[in-house]
Amino acid sequence: MLDSYLPILTLIIIAVGFSFGAAILSRLVGEKKPSTVKLAPYECGMPPVGSARERFSIKFYIIAMLFIVFDIEVVFMYPWAVMFKSLGLFGFIEMGVFILILLVGYAYVWKKGALEWE
Amino acid sequence: MNEMLISLALILVKLGLIFGVVLTMAAYLVLAERKILGRMQLRYGPNRIGPGGMIEPMCDVIKLITKEDFIPDRADKWVFLFAPGLTALTALLSFAVVPFAPPLTLFGREIPMVVCDLNIGLLYIFGLSSLAVYGVVLGGWASNSKYSLLGAMRGLAQLLSYELALGLALVPVVMSAKSFSLTEIVMAQSTWPNILQHPLAFIIFMISVTAESKRTPFDMPEAENEIVAGFHTEYSGMRLGLFFVGEYSNLIVIGAMTTVFFLGGWHGPFLPPVVWFIMKVLFVAFIFIWMRGSMPRPRYDQLMHFGWKVLIPLALLNVVVSGAIRIALN
Numbered sequence: 001m002l003d004s005y006l007p008i009l010t011l012i013i014i015a016v017g018f019s020f021g022a023a024i025l026s027r028l029v030g031e032k033k034p035s036t037v038k039l040a041p042y043e044c045g046m047p048p049v050g051s052a053r054e055r056f057s058i059k060f061y062i063i064a065m066l067f068i069v070f071d072i073e074v075v076f077m078y079p080w081a082v083m084f085k086s087l088g089l090f091g092f093i094e095m096g097v098f099i100l101i102l103l104v105g106y107a108y109v110w111k112k113g114a115l116e117w118e
Numbered sequence: 119m120n121e122m123l124i125s126l127a128l129i130l131v132k133l134g135l136i137f138g139v140v141l142t143m144a145a146y147l148v149l150a151e152r153k154i155l156g157r158m159q160l161r162y163g164p165n166r167i168g169p170g171g172m173i174e175p176m177c178d179v180i181k182l183i184t185k186e187d188f189i190p191d192r193a194d195k196w197v198f199l200f201a202p203g204l205t206a207l208t209a210l211l212s213f214a215v216v217p218f219a220p221p222l223t224l225f226g227r228e229i230p231m232v233v234c235d236l237n238i239g240l241l242y243i244f245g246l247s248s249l250a251v252y253g254v255v256l257g258g259w260a261s262n263s264k265y266s267l268l269g270a271m272r273g274l275a276q277l278l279s280y281e282l283a284l285g286l287a288l289v290p291v292v293m294s295a296k297s298f299s300l301t302e303i304v305m306a307q308s309t310w311p312n313i314l315q316h317p318l319a320f321i322i323f324m325i326s327v328t329a330e331s332k333r334t335p336f337d338m339p340e341a342e343n344e345i346v347a348g349f350h351t352e353y354s355g356m357r358l359g360l361f362f363v364g365e366y367s368n369l370i371v372i373g374a375m376t377t378v379f380f381l382g383g384w385h386g387p388f389l390p391p392v393v394w395f396i397m398k399v400l401f402v403a404f405i406f407i408w409m410r411g412s413m414p415r416p417r418y419d420q421l422m423h424f425g426w427k428v429l430i431p432l433a434l435l436n437v438v439v440s441g442a443i444r445i446a447l448n
Contacts, residue, residue, distance in 0.1 A: 005234070006129065007133065008211070008214050011234075012211065015137075015211055016207060019202070022183070022363075023202070023360060026185070026187045026355045027355075030186050031184070032186060033186065041192055041262060051192075052192075052263050052266070056267075060271045064274065067281070070430070071282060077289050081289045081290075082292055082296055084441070092442070095441070096438065103434075115426045117423065
């Protein structure tokens with residue numbers, strides 16, 4: 001069981017080594033001439049105004065929340081899809097009910113205007 | 119003991135091969151993209167260094183490594199350093215489960231032509247593509263620059279939204295393969311590829327995978343004429359390079375995924391399976407470059423509307439309809 005994950009572990013080690021190695025090599029070889037202007041955040045050549053971490057539109061957070069709800073529902077569909085043949089008509093109707101419940105939530109979200117971007 | 123050593127050596131050989139091939143392909147995809155885009159816009163594209171610009175990718179790597187790699191004053195140092203590696207890592211790790219040829223019998227041993235044929239291969243790829251969001255968001259947030267943050271937030275919402283449609287589009291594929299293992303998904307397509315069985319799923323998959331790749335027409339996270347360079351505005355040197363390694367390896371991952379899930383994997387007449395596999399992957403990559411050469415960028419609200427109000431209901435409908443057809447045929 002654990003055997004089958006050994007290659008992935010090896011790949012993780014190689015890939016981490018590659019990405020860190022490349023970045024560290026660049027730090028060692030690359031030039032270093034920092035200046036205050038260079039280290040300031042880029043704002044098209046103007047002196048930066050205020051902090052970047054201002055208030056942000058709530059839309060993005062709502063999308064993230066909706067994602068969690070819907071993604072978990074999608075995850076439930078996967079075991080069903082693998083066992084589709086053996087579950088047969090019964091499983092299909094069960095999943096139909098599940099999708100119907102999902103659709104009620106989806107309609108509510110739509111009605112509430114969570115999917116509107118202006 | 120001997121047996122274990124041989125398996126370990128095999129793993130290392132396969133890993134080295136895949137790593138080398140993928141990184142070389144990623145480097146040359148950059149050149150291919152610039153060449154093809156150049157031709158599409160009636161230019162030559164890069165042709166100075168080497169015959170037809172063939173040495174250009176090597177020079178790019180040397181340039182990126184020798185450039186100054188600085189950390190902006192206001193940046194969150196450790197997160198800033200860590201994020202690009204994460205992007206490259208998630209793309210590179212996906213190759214572990216991609217089968218590129220049927221099992222080979224050599225000296226009486228059956229050698230599967232995949233680094234690791236996980237029985238949950240599809241879920242593994244999903245997990246990694248979810249993790250890919252972190253590279254974008256952490257990179258953009260840690261930069262502490264307005265453009266970076268805008269790009270990161272756009273990227274976050276876009277990747278999350280289209281991942282749902284992506285997940286739903288693959289449910290019918292799992293239904294016909296009855297397995298999460300990528301090898302078995304390919305085996306199930308020996309008579310005809312999934313693109314003919316599930317054409318709607320293929321279209322949904324292609325659209326959402328384009329959004330996942332953050333490439334034109336869905337390149338709002340880095341839209342250069344709106345928000346400079348989006349989430350990687352503040353990056354320089356090899357760290358910027360790692361974002362590009364991530365992006366272009368991801369393009370190959372997407373090519374491989376499309377090939378495995380819909381185009382029948384290594385199946386094909388006359389030519390050896392590996393050749394078919396690579397040809398299909400490159401063909402999908404070419405389509406992505408072609409799209410970049412011919413499509414305008416929609417507005418962000420249009421993108422979100424399309425994802426949530428068209429693609430997700432369509433994908434759900436597709437799951438129900440293909441399930442119903444399957445039940446009716448039995």
